[in-house]
Amino acid sequence: xxxxxxxxxxxxxxxxxxxxxxxxxxxxxxxxxxxxxxxxxxxxxxxxxxxxxxxxxxxxxxxxxxxxxxxxxxxxxxxxxxxxxxxxxxxxxxxxxxxxxxxxxxxxxxxxxxxxxxxxxxxxxxxxxxxxxxxxxxxxxxxxxxxxxxxxxxxxxxxxxxxxxxxxxxxxxxxxxxxxxxxxxxxxxxxxxxxxxxxxxxxxxxxxxxxxxxxxxxxxxxxxxxxxxxxxxxxxxxxxxxxxxxxxxxxxxxxxxxxxxxxxxxxxxxxxxxxxxxxxxxxxxxxxxxxxxxxxxxxxxxxxxxxxxxxxxxxxxxxxxxxxxxxxxxxxxxxxxxxxxxxxxxxxxxxxxxxxxxxxxxxxxxxxxxxxxxxxxxxxxxxxxxxxxxxxxxxxxxxxxxxxxxxxxxxxxxxx
Amino acid sequence: xxxxxxxxxxxxxxxxxxxxxxxxxxxxxxxxxxxxxxxxxxxxxxxxxxxxxxxxxxxxxxxxxxxxxxxxxxxxxxxxxxxxxxxxxxxxxxxxxxxxxxxxxxxxxxxxxxxxxxxxxxxxxxxxxxxxxxxxxxxxxxxxxxxxxxxxxxxxxxxxxxxxxxxxxxxxxxxxxxxxxxxxxxxxxxxxxxxxxxxxxxxxxxxxxxxxxxxxxxxxxxxxxxxxxxxxxxxxxxxxxxxxxxxxxxxxxxxxxxxxxxxxxxxxxxxxxxxxxxxxxxxxxxxxxxxxxxxxxxxxxxxxxxxxxxxxxxxxxxxxx
Numbered sequence: 001x002x003x004x005x006x007x008x009x010x011x012x013x014x015x016x017x018x019x020x021x022x023x024x025x026x027x028x029x030x031x032x033x034x035x036x037x038x039x040x041x042x043x044x045x046x047x048x049x050x051x052x053x054x055x056x057x058x059x060x061x062x063x064x065x066x067x068x069x070x071x072x073x074x075x076x077x078x079x080x081x082x083x084x085x086x087x088x089x090x091x092x093x094x095x096x097x098x099x100x101x102x103x104x105x106x107x108x109x110x111x112x113x114x115x116x117x118x119x120x121x122x123x124x125x126x127x128x129x130x131x132x133x134x135x136x137x138x139x140x141x142x143x144x145x146x147x148x149x150x151x152x153x154x155x156x157x158x159x160x161x162x163x164x165x166x167x168x169x170x171x172x173x174x175x176x177x178x179x180x181x182x183x184x185x186x187x188x189x190x191x192x193x194x195x196x197x198x199x200x201x202x203x204x205x206x207x208x209x210x211x212x213x214x215x216x217x218x219x220x221x222x223x224x225x226x227x228x229x230x231x232x233x234x235x236x237x238x239x240x241x242x243x244x245x246x247x248x249x250x251x252x253x254x255x256x257x258x259x260x261x262x263x264x265x266x267x268x269x270x271x272x273x274x275x276x277x278x279x280x281x282x283x284x285x286x287x288x289x290x291x292x293x294x295x296x297x298x299x300x301x302x303x304x305x306x307x308x309x310x311x312x313x314x315x316x317x318x319x320x321x322x323x324x325x326x327x328x329x330x331x332x333x334x335x336x337x338x339x340x341x342x343x344x345x346x347x348x349x350x351x352x353x354x355x356x357x358x359x360x361x362x363x364x365x366x367x368x369x370x371x372x373x374x375x376x377x378x379x380x381x382x383x384x385x386x387x388x389x390x391x392x393x394x395x396x397x398x399x400x401x402x403x404x405x406x407x408x409x410x411x412x413x414x415x416x
Numbered sequence: 417x418x419x420x421x422x423x424x425x426x427x428x429x430x431x432x433x434x435x436x437x438x439x440x441x442x443x444x445x446x447x448x449x450x451x452x453x454x455x456x457x458x459x460x461x462x463x464x465x466x467x468x469x470x471x472x473x474x475x476x477x478x479x480x481x482x483x484x485x486x487x488x489x490x491x492x493x494x495x496x497x498x499x500x501x502x503x504x505x506x507x508x509x510x511x512x513x514x515x516x517x518x519x520x521x522x523x524x525x526x527x528x529x530x531x532x533x534x535x536x537x538x539x540x541x542x543x544x545x546x547x548x549x550x551x552x553x554x555x556x557x558x559x560x561x562x563x564x565x566x567x568x569x570x571x572x573x574x575x576x577x578x579x580x581x582x583x584x585x586x587x588x589x590x591x592x593x594x595x596x597x598x599x600x601x602x603x604x605x606x607x608x609x610x611x612x613x614x615x616x617x618x619x620x621x622x623x624x625x626x627x628x629x630x631x632x633x634x635x636x637x638x639x640x641x642x643x644x645x646x647x648x649x650x651x652x653x654x655x656x657x658x659x660x661x662x663x664x665x666x667x668x669x670x671x672x673x674x675x676x677x678x679x680x681x682x683x684x685x686x687x688x689x690x691x692x693x694x695x696x697x698x699x700x701x702x703x704x705x706x707x708x709x710x711x712x713x714x715x716x717x718x719x720x721x722x723x724x725x726x727x728x729x730x731x732x733x734x735x736x737x
Contacts, residue, residue: 002530003527003528003530006524006527006528006533007528010524014515014516220511220512220513220514221507221509221510221511222511222512222513224475224480224505224507224509224510225505225506225507225510225511225525225569225572226528227478227480228478228480228500228503228505228507229500229501229525229528229529230528231479231497
């Protein structure tokens, strides 16, 4: 055991002292944050940009109220430019098209003369993306104008409209067996997503280090010297644990830093994120799935590394392993939409997917305890198997130099 | 894990013993029933051409590969894993961690042999001083020249004070200075009572250094014993003759199996048991001799004869079967 500890110590110290570790620890949270918040920030940024819409209003009664309605909106970013149609309707329409084409206006809107009887408007745009402008801003404002006009025609109090069309406000609470928590769904999804990304990135980055480290050991011809001092299984275990400990250190630093920041109140995409929003059960599972996921992938990466002489050689095999982490990321929406349906349940019990999918279910829903525990047990069993497979590959491959491995030679190594 | 303690036998008594070692790779029998008995304190040459099965035998000794059959004992005890902490091994395929400092590297390798960290660091510093690398203790290995890196590898092999050292093709790739250094290290270790298993295909090198040898070829042991006993078993077998006047040795001399010109002199192969003295008179009668040399056979000559004999017996066995 002291030999394994010696290897653990070396791998751990080597990693923690590296510049990459320091940079990763500092920039990791920024990167993850950007990954989660980035898209919504980007959407906001483009949304906030001022837009002009050229309007031909043949009723003569829409532009004014429309401008008011647009200005009343929370995020008013649309300005209207009404065209002067003195020179005739056809010429006026041509002017509008020319403006849109010349990008003097972002879009064109034509309100027909019978708009109030037959509400159908024409929208001109050069980029399909402009429909966001149509559906997000123009549409609701135009509907409001239309409704106001109808209220007027029916001699109804326009103030009534606000009452009639008041929309539902949501107050979403997540129920757990013992308490109702003030967490809202967005926080669950965003927070869960952020933690899932940490598991995903850390398992891949640190798992693959096992592959490169073992290959380095082979190319530097260290391996035979080492095997004269300890068994291949001890060498592999020491590496996997040492590198894993470095990964754990990094996550621990982030967690502590995260707790400190969230104590100040961290607002992400309009929702307050606080570590205390997630209970101990969530945190327990975060570390369980992070560690189990790491061990599963790390030992298999190490086994593959032992069979290969260069990183290029190893790619044909490691890609397959990496897919085991990428596929659940692609399936994540399925789980978020219906976390308790049979499909999500089955997918989240697949050991290679559990670290991502079962954990995602835990953060957006309350999967039954037996399912969570089953996924732990299945994962632990798979790790045990993976270790046997990897150990076998390691013993068979570690002294093979020269030959490029194939799936056939891998299978042969496994048969012993 | 406590470091295994060995009851060392007296110098000269059997220390490492291997019985009937066999290892098969696919259809190829890499090692076929090799038995060795290596006395304590000996420098034991484990000899044979490339592919003879030397490295396979050594890897079995170090538990790097599993033999199909055979027993190994060290100091009379079965060679279990913990006893391997008493064995230093410098493989033919050897390297260092390029990004680690020299001292850390040596300390790490010593720790893996069971030396506590504090002591390992101290010994690493001592060894680096001893090999004139003291200034490089805190430098990374990749800032060292190849020759210096080889010195670090030597130190790693001896640093934990082994009772047995296995050196596989240790001189290949060394410059003359490091060959001399390695030889000195080997002799100093022997002085300490360390047993050295010295595997090489360079027979001349082995002849200079070894007390006892074992020759293997095709996975089979061909001969073994002390250098003297091996030589005694292979007496004079060749006489070199030259004539001042361009004469030549008479053909058909009794007991001469072959004669040919080689490097400006005649080379006569003798039948086993023939005393070269008996040839002097008939050769002198054939002309004015400028050279008559009856040399003791070199190890490589012994080896060639032994291999030929071995192959002939094997052919006979096969044709009988």
